[in-house]
Amino acid sequence: MKYYLGIDIGGMSVKAGIITDDGKMVAKKTVETSAKGRTDDFIADMAKLAEEVTAEAGLCKSQISGVGMGVPGTVNTDTGVVTYACNIGFRNTPLAERFKELFGVSPKLANDADAAALGEVKFGAGNNANDALMITLGTGVGTGIIINGKIFSGRHGMGGESGHTVIVVDGELCGCGRRGCFEAYASATALIRQTEKAAEKYPDSEIAAIIARDGKVSGTTAFRAYKAGDAAGKEVVENYVKYIGEGTANLVNIFRPEIILVGGGVSNEGEYFIEMIENYVNANTYGRELNSEITVRKAALGNDAGIFGAAALCM
Amino acid sequence: MKYYLGIDIGGMSVKAGIITDDGKMVAKKTVETSAKGRTDDFIADMAKLAEEVTAEAGLCKSQISGVGMGVPGTVNTDTGVVTYACNIGFRNTPLAERFKELFGVSPKLANDADAAALGEVKFGAGNNANDALMITLGTGVGTGIIINGKIFSGRHGMGGESGHTVIVVDGELCGCGRRGCFEAYASATALIRQTEKAAEKYPDSEIAAIIARDGKVSGTTAFRAYKAGDAAGKEVVENYVKYIGEGTANLVNIFRPEIILVGGGVSNEGEYFIEMIENYVNANTYGRELNSEITVRKAALGNDAGIFGAAALCM
Numbered sequence: 112m113k114y115y116l117g118i119d120i121g122g123m124s125v126k127a128g129i130i131t132d133d134g135k136m137v138a139k140k141t142v143e144t145s146a147k148g149r150t151d152d153f154i155a156d157m158a159k160l161a162e163e164v165t166a167e168a169g170l171c172k173s174q175i176s177g178v179g180m181g182v183p184g185t186v187n188t189d190t191g192v193v194t195y196a197c198n199i200g201f202r203n204t205p206l207a208e209r210f211k212e213l214f215g216v217s218p219k220l221a222n223d224a225d226a227a228a229l230g231e232v233k234f235g236a237g238n239n240a241n242d243a244l245m246i247t248l249g250t251g252v253g254t255g256i257i258i259n260g261k262i263f264s265g266r267h268g269m270g271g272e273s274g275h276t277v278i279v280v281d282g283e284l285c286g287c288g289r290r291g292c293f294e295a296y297a298s299a300t301a302l303i304r305q306t307e308k309a310a311e312k313y314p315d316s317e318i319a320a321i322i323a324r325d326g327k328v329s330g331t332t333a334f335r336a337y338k339a340g341d342a343a344g345k346e347v348v349e350n351y352v353k354y355i356g357e358g359t360a361n362l363v364n365i366f367r368p369e370i371i372l373v374g375g376g377v378s379n380e381g382e383y384f385i386e387m388i389e390n391y392v393n394a395n396t397y398g399r400e401l402n403s404e405i406t407v408r409k410a411a412l413g414n415d416a417g418i419f420g421a422a423a424l425c426m
Numbered sequence: 427m428k429y430y431l432g433i434d435i436g437g438m439s440v441k442a443g444i445i446t447d448d449g450k451m452v453a454k455k456t457v458e459t460s461a462k463g464r465t466d467d468f469i470a471d472m473a474k475l476a477e478e479v480t481a482e483a484g485l486c487k488s489q490i491s492g493v494g495m496g497v498p499g500t501v502n503t504d505t506g507v508v509t510y511a512c513n514i515g516f517r518n519t520p521l522a523e524r525f526k527e528l529f530g531v532s533p534k535l536a537n538d539a540d541a542a543a544l545g546e547v548k549f550g551a552g553n554n555a556n557d558a559l560m561i562t563l564g565t566g567v568g569t570g571i572i573i574n575g576k577i578f579s580g581r582h583g584m585g586g587e588s589g590h591t592v593i594v595v596d597g598e599l600c601g602c603g604r605r606g607c608f609e610a611y612a613s614a615t616a617l618i619r620q621t622e623k624a625a626e627k628y629p630d631s632e633i634a635a636i637i638a639r640d641g642k643v644s645g646t647t648a649f650r651a652y653k654a655g656d657a658a659g660k661e662v663v664e665n666y667v668k669y670i671g672e673g674t675a676n677l678v679n680i681f682r683p684e685i686i687l688v689g690g691g692v693s694n695e696g697e698y699f700i701e702m703i704e705n706y707v708n709a710n711t712y713g714r715e716l717n718s719e720i721t722v723r724k725a726a727l728g729n730d731a732g733i734f735g736a737a738a739l740c741m
Contacts, residue, residue, distance in 0.1 A: 185713060195716055242581040256680075266557040270682030275712040277672050280594050280611075287712055289675075296595075357592050360604075365571075365680070367585030397590040397602055398500060401510055 114170055116161060116178045116216075117230075117422030119223060120144075122198035127160045128415070129168040129175075130422035134234040136415065138168035148200035151209070158213035177425025178218040181226030181417045182206070188268035191220050219424040223417055225262040225271060228255020230420025231372050235412040240369045244362055245410065248355070249375035251286065252294040256366060262424075274298075278357050293358035299330040299377050302351050306333045309347045317341030334380050352384075356391030363405055364397045374410035385409050429485055431476060431531075432545075432737030433495045434538060435459075437513035442475045443730070444483040444490075445737035449549040451730065453483035463515035466524070473528035492740025493533040496541030496732045497521070503583035506535050534739040538732055540577045540586060543570020545735025546687050550727040555684045559677055560725065563670070564690035566601065567609040571681060577739075589613075593672050608673035614645040614692050617666050621648045624662045632656030649695050667699075671706030678720055679712045689725030700724050 113132040118125065121144070128139040142160050144153065165172060184196025191207025211217040221229070228245035237243050241260050247253035252274035256263040264271035274294040275287050282291030283301070295301055306328050310319040317336040322328050333351070336344025359371060371392070373385055389407035393399065412419060428447040433440065436459070443454040457475050459468065480487060499511025506522025526532040536544070543560035552558050556575050562568035567589035571578040579586035589609040590602050597606030598616070610616055621643050625634040632651040637643050648666070651659025674686060686707070688700055704722035708714065727734060 185716065195713070265680060265682035266684065267682070269713070269717055270678070270680050272679040272712045275679050276591070276676035278592055278595050280669065280672050289710055289712075291672075354595065357595050357606075361591035361676075363585070364587040364590050365580060365585050367580035367582070369581065395604055397587045397604075398510070398584070401500065402584055 113176045114174055115422035115425050116175050117418040118157060118180045119417030119421055120180060120182050122183060125157055125160055126418055127164040128418035129164055130419055132426060138164050140164040140167060150201060150204055154209045155213060158210060161214050172215060178216045179421035179424030180218045180220050181223035181421045182220055183223045186220045186222055186268050188220060221262055221424055222264060224253035225255045225264050226420035227416040228257055229262050229423050230416040231410045231412055232257045233423045234419045235416060236372050236408045236410050237370055242368045243370045244368045245372040245374060246359060247375040248297060248299055248377040250298060250300055252298050273362055296354035297358055302330055303328050305347050305351060309343045313343040316343035318343045330377055352387045352391055355388055356395060359392050360395040363392060371405060371407045372410045373407060378409050428491045429489055430737035430740050431490050431493045432733040433472060434732030434736055435495060435497050437498060440472055440475055441733055442479040443733035444479055445734055447741060453479050455479040455482060465516060465519055469524045470528060473525060476529050487530060493531045494736035494739030495533045495535050496538035496736045497535055498538045501535045501537055501583050503535060536577055536739055537579060539568035540570045540579050541735035542731040543572060544577050544738050545731040546725045546727055547572050548738045549734045550731060551687050551723045551725050552685055557683045558685045559681060559683045560687040560689060561674060562690040563612060563614055563692040565613060565615055567613050588677055611669035612673055617645055618643050620662050620666060624658045628658040631658035633658045645692055667702045667706055670703055671710060674707050675710040678707060686720060686722045687725045688722060693724050
């Protein structure tokens with residue numbers, strides 16, 4: 112049995128787990144990231160967490176076959192330098208080198224969304240597929256691309272930003288400064304905006320009634336109206352599925368994966384929603400009459416995907 | 427010195443060349459593809475052409491280190507089967523196997539646009555870059571993706587269709603049946619349509635005058651009006667550059683290449699047009715303040731790129 116240490120760095124907390132080569136998590140530990148902005152302290156906290164979770168698994172350091180880290184930002188995967196991670200205040204930070212000085216093992220780094228995709232594919236809903244995509248519908252749209260069992264994130268790990276591919280030229284303003292990105296139409300944030308607009312446009316709709324009752328709009332408002340048979344709800348949900356489907360079909364035409372995993376808060380809506388995406392994608396990919404159908408499935412590992420994936424970076 | 431045989435299959439003709447490992451073409455031969463639809467005859471013609479060009483180079487077959495082919499269609503690069511190539515009437519045709527029976531060497535296959543991209547990158551304007559994109563602006567929009575010095579065309583070679591990624595949801599109808607594809611906005615065909623529309627909208631423009639004088643619209647009409655200082659010409663050209671730039675920036679965000687090569691008829695417009703694309707792309711990629719600028723350059727090999735690239739499949 113081999114043991115791997117996976118570390119998932121978030122804006123609010125750092126999670127670490129010990130994962131066996133057959134995909135079991137034998138220990139897990141989380142710390143708050145109070146040292147945000149103070150890079151050296153932050154890395155020292157991570158090394159301490161690594162020591163602790165190793166001990167909790169009843170292992171000594173020499174029994175760890177490899178360490179991987181998911182970083183919420185842009186990572187040069189060749190050099191182990193975090194180019195930019197605004198949520199934790201890293202900028203051109205030689206994370207791999209600094210961590211090795213403290214823990215004795217040089218970690219492999221990846222973007223956190225990429226690591227989560229790898230975890231889902233290897234140990235979650237991805238059936239260990241060779242070629243897969245993961246689309247995470249949250250505050251933004253994260254995408255993870257797995258080619259030949261490995262994360263693909265462009266030259267030096269500086270690409271892979273499929274959430275920032277434009278699907279509507281001159282469209283909605285995206286957080287990245289460009290207009291019309293996939294993220295600006297398919298994120299939970301975008302869904303909420305689309306729901307608000309529909310409520311204004313159709314004040315007598317069930318959507319508007321739900322918002323009035325709840326006192327707020329959420330990522331489930333439109334789905335609840337849709338399920339109640341509301342025409343406005345139907346319009347919002349079907350358009351939202353279209354946006355997700357168009358961005359996803361684009362990636363299918365480029366990568367032709369075996370499977371697509373959908374994660375993030377919105378993916379919890381239910382199997383019917385995942386099926387709507389699957390149907391849209393299969394009806395809209397290039398050469399659909401020649402290729403086998405694409406399976407779309409809900410991600411299974413939830414918040415642990417990042418730890419599994421970070422560990423899998425070294426397997 | 428090693429010699430490679432590159433075969434570029436077109437809808438109208440098949441071209442074959444002998445390429446040395448330092449990128450010189452020492453023999454070249456072309457035949458008309460009269461056998462369209464009769465697959466066995468077609469492959470026999472190709473084998474004969476291969477014999478002839480080998481003899482023309484003063485070589486015997488055993489001196490050929492490898493054979494590569496660019497095919498105008500969808501190719502399973504793992505099995506050597508042409509899944510579908512409508513222009514030559516191939517469908518699930520085991521081309522590699524059949525060709526080997528006649529010529530004695532099993533060829534490596536690639537899509538023709540992919541092969542041309544590889545040829546341009548290795549022996550043309552691409553400076554032998556490890557990671558590059560080629561965008562061919564012709565009747566359609568062809569894209570070739572080079573990762574780590576190799577063609578990337580998705581699982582089993584069934585992806586890589588970046589010309590069929592939607593940049594305008596619900597936009598112009600594309601030949602593939604989907605709406606809003608990159609190809610439907612950035613091809614020469616699209617430019618002509620955009621030019622026609624501008625002439626209708628601005629009947630007093632130089633664009634309209636040029637069309638009246640020429641008796642037709644072409645891929646250069648809008649550029650000529652633009653260079654004459656016409657406002658309608660400026661609008662068409664700047665919008666066309668925007669469409670090319672948006673589709674290209676999308677691919678940069680995913681792949682982060684070192685260099686982008688622009689080919690096809692429209693690329694002959696001149697250095698100023700290539701520079702407009704370069705400026706647009708660099709102003710619109712993700713994390714542009716963190717990444718080095720992308721170089722955009724006109725392709726250099728013209729119609730021979732496919733032969734060079736086919737040969738390079740085996741190098």
